[in-house]
Amino acid sequence: MRGRCEPPSRRQGRHDGATPSIQIKEVPEETHAVLRQRAAVAHQSLQEYLLTRLVQEASQRTVDEVLDAAGKRTGGSVGPADAAAQLRTDRARR
Numbered sequence: 001m002r003g004r005c006e007p008p009s010r011r012q013g014r015h016d017g018a019t020p021s022i023q024i025k026e027v028p029e030e031t032h033a034v035l036r037q038r039a040a041v042a043h044q045s046l047q048e049y050l051l052t053r054l055v056q057e058a059s060q061r062t063v064d065e066v067l068d069a070a071g072k073r074t075g076g077s078v079g080p081a082d083a084a085a086q087l088r089t090d091r092a093r094r
Contacts, residue, residue, distance in 0.1 A: 022054070 039049035061069075078086070 035049065036046055039046045042049055
C-alpha cells in the first residue's frame with residue numbers, strides 16, 4: 001500500500017507553470033450540496049476538498065492494477081494445483 005498522499009502544491013506541475021485541470025459538468029444539485037457541506041466541515045474550499053479526494057483516489061491502486069502487477073511477477077516455484085492443495089490444507093486446520 002502506498003504512503004499517505006498530500007495534495008500537490010501550486011508550484012508543482014509542468015515546466016510552463018500550468019497545472020492540469022478537471023472540469024465536471026452537470027453535477028446533481030444534491031451531490032454538489034453534500035460535497036460543499038463536507039468541504040466546510042473539513043475547513044476547506046470545495047476546490048481543496050475535491051483535490052484532496054482526487055489525490056487520495058489516485059494513490060490507491062485498483063484491484064485490476066494489483067492483479068495486473070501480480071500477474072507480471074516471476075519466480076514462483078509452486079504450481080497452481082499444489083498452491084490450491086496447500087490452501088485447502090491450511091483452511092482445514094482452522
